[in-house]
Amino acid sequence: MIAALTVVVFQYWATSQYGVATVSDKRPNKAAGAAWAQTQWGPLSPADRDLLVMIRQAGLCGGSSGQQAQQQGATVGVRTVAARIWVDYGDLGNQARAVAGKLGVPLPDQPNTQQQNWMRELSRRSGSDFDRMFAQGLRVTDGEVLPAITSVRAGTRNELIRSFAANAAVLLNRQMEYLEHTGLVDYSRLPAPQPPAAVLPAAASPTTADVAPAGREQRIDPVVNVEQVAATGPVAGNDAKAMVAALVSIAVLLIALGLLGTGRAARPVRRTDTRPQHRSISHTRRHAAQRW
Numbered sequence: 001m002i003a004a005l006t007v008v009v010f011q012y013w014a015t016s017q018y019g020v021a022t023v024s025d026k027r028p029n030k031a032a033g034a035a036w037a038q039t040q041w042g043p044l045s046p047a048d049r050d051l052l053v054m055i056r057q058a059g060l061c062g063g064s065s066g067q068q069a070q071q072q073g074a075t076v077g078v079r080t081v082a083a084r085i086w087v088d089y090g091d092l093g094n095q096a097r098a099v100a101g102k103l104g105v106p107l108p109d110q111p112n113t114q115q116q117n118w119m120r121e122l123s124r125r126s127g128s129d130f131d132r133m134f135a136q137g138l139r140v141t142d143g144e145v146l147p148a149i150t151s152v153r154a155g156t157r158n159e160l161i162r163s164f165a166a167n168a169a170v171l172l173n174r175q176m177e178y179l180e181h182t183g184l185v186d187y188s189r190l191p192a193p194q195p196p197a198a199v200l201p202a203a204a205s206p207t208t209a210d211v212a213p214a215g216r217e218q219r220i221d222p223v224v225n226v227e228q229v230a231a232t233g234p235v236a237g238n239d240a241k242a243m244v245a246a247l248v249s250i251a252v253l254l255i256a257l258g259l260l261g262t263g264r265a266a267r268p269v270r271r272t273d274t275r276p277q278h279r280s281i282s283h284t285r286r287h288a289a290q291r292w
Helices: 002-018 046-072 076-103 113-124 127-155 159-181 238-266 281-291
Strands: 021-024 225-228
Touching (some): 046 159, 113 127
């Protein structure tokens, strides 16, 4: 018991000296969640809506270009890849429309202005120039859309968006492999990837739970921020020092009492035999004869 108490006192003293880790329980800021919407599949965020629109427009551009490349491609390899991309984007477009219909998200019916300009330029190309522009352009587009998909997939609170983003990520990865297998992708012209330090913050930042909307509660795995408490914080204040001193004093007193009790227990105890002495019969008779 004394040894255990000593260990506890030492541990408390050590943590008081160097700080302890505390858990910051972030509560949702419901006032900041006005742009969110409640659905039966979970909260729908602005990023969820943007992802549906982005994939819808990428599908319109890629699907139309894939259909065009099946006829205008200069090589069999490009025409084969174009057919696969056209089918994949058609399936992804059907999924996007189905999810958007359930969630009430309006989708565009044509690519954005930049995509339309690229498609017009592609139509002016022919032969190997067409093949290279087709492979390079769609490879760049897929590489730009994929990070947005994975980001939403990692943080969305909506069940439909989560499943849709997972399927879209698989499809985009597969399409990039198709395009790269043509041998026409110039990797030196691809956007440079961001270093991990630029993607992951050095310190813990507020999670998406801080902007969750008011409404039906969702079961969400808690994400907490661990903050190191400085040695001059509340734990290492005067009250903590006084408590440590008191615990140390108690431990020393108990140790001293334990040693004293151990010393007393070690002294031998002299026993006194109080049992009655019984003399033998012959000894008694001999003494009686001597008396006579």
